Amino acid sequence: MSDAIATTTLPRPRLSDGSTSFLRKLAILALLAALWQGAALWTGKPMLLPSFTDTMRALVAGILEDGLLASSWRSLTVLMKGYAIAVAFSLVLVSLAVANSFAREALRTLISMFNPLPAIAILPLAMLWFGLGEASLVFVLVHSVLWPFSLATLGGFDGVPETQRLVGRNYGLKGPAYVALILVPAALPSVIYGLKIGWAFAWRTLIAAELVFGVSAGQGGLGWYIFRNRNELFTDKVFAGLVLVIVIGLLVEGVVFRLLESLTVRRWGMQR
Numbered sequence: 001m002s003d004a005i006a007t008t009t010l011p012r013p014r015l016s017d018g019s020t021s022f023l024r025k026l027a028i029l030a031l032l033a034a035l036w037q038g039a040a041l042w043t044g045k046p047m048l049l050p051s052f053t054d055t056m057r058a059l060v061a062g063i064l065e066d067g068l069l070a071s072s073w074r075s076l077t078v079l080m081k082g083y084a085i086a087v088a089f090s091l092v093l094v095s096l097a098v099a100n101s102f103a104r105e106a107l108r109t110l111i112s113m114f115n116p117l118p119a120i121a122i123l124p125l126a127m128l129w130f131g132l133g134e135a136s137l138v139f140v141l142v143h144s145v146l147w148p149f150s151l152a153t154l155g156g157f158d159g160v161p162e163t164q165r166l167v168g169r170n171y172g173l174k175g176p177a178y179v180a181l182i183l184v185p186a187a188l189p190s191v192i193y194g195l196k197i198g199w200a201f202a203w204r205t206l207i208a209a210e211l212v213f214g215v216s217a218g219q220g221g222l223g224w225y226i227f228r229n230r231n232e233l234f235t236d237k238v239f240a241g242l243v244l245v246i247v248i249g250l251l252v253e254g255v256v257f258r259l260l261e262s263l264t265v266r267r268w269g270m271q272r
Helices: 002-009 018-042 050-063 069-100 099-114 119-130 134-158 162-170 175-186 187-215 221-232 237-264
Strands: none
Touching: 018 237, 050 069, 050 237, 069 099, 069 134, 069 175, 069 187, 069 221, 069 237, 099 134, 119 134, 119 187, 134 175, 134 187, 134 221, 162 175, 187 221, 187 237, 221 237
16 A cells, blocks of 8 residues: 555656757747648749758758858857947946936937837948948947847846845945946846847848848858859758758757856746
C-alpha cells in the first residue's frame, strides 16, 4: 500500500519552459515551411515562388560558394556601430531629460517629430552629407534606433516607483550614478524592450538602405546580395537572402535578448 502511495505522489517529468517554447517555435517553423512548399508546388512557377527545398539549396550554395555569410557579417558590423552609438546617445539624452524639465520637454518634442519619420526616407540626405560610404549607413541606423529606444527608456524611467527614487536620494546618489544604480535597474524591462524595438528597426532599415547603396556603390552586405540576385532573376537566391535575414533576426531575438532577460529581469522576478 505504501509503495502504491509513493508511486502516485512522484512528480511527473516535464519539460522546462524554455524547452517547451523552443519546441513550439520549431513546430511553427515546420508548419510554415510545409505551407510554403505546398504553395510553391501548387503554383508551379519557381520564377515567382521557389519552393522551400530549392531555397534551402540556394541558401547552402550561397554560404559555401557565394560569400553569403561574409556579406551578412559586413551588414552586422555596420549595424552594431550605428546601434551602439544610438543607444549610448539615447541614454545621455534620457538622463538629461530625467534631471531637467526643459530637457524632458525637448526630448519628447524631438521624439514626436522624428520617431514617425522612416529612417530610409533620410537616406538621400545622408548620402548628400556623408557621401557613398559607411558613414551614411551609420547615420541612418542611429536615426532608426535613437527615437524608439529613447521613448521606451524614458517611459520606463517615468514608471520607477517613488520609493526606489527616495532610496537613491537617501544614499546621496546624483547624476549618472543615480541613473545607473537606481533608474536603469528599476526600468530594465522597458530598457530591454526598447533595445529589441531598436534592433528590429535597425535591421530592416539596414537591409533596405543596402539595396540603395548596392545600386549606387556596387558593394554592400546582405541587402546588396538580395538586390544583385533579383536583377539577375535568381529568385531562389533572393528568397535565400530573405530567409537568412529572418534567421538572423530569430537568433538575435531568441538567443541574445533571451539570454539578457534570463540573466536580469527574469532572474530578478521582474518579468515572467
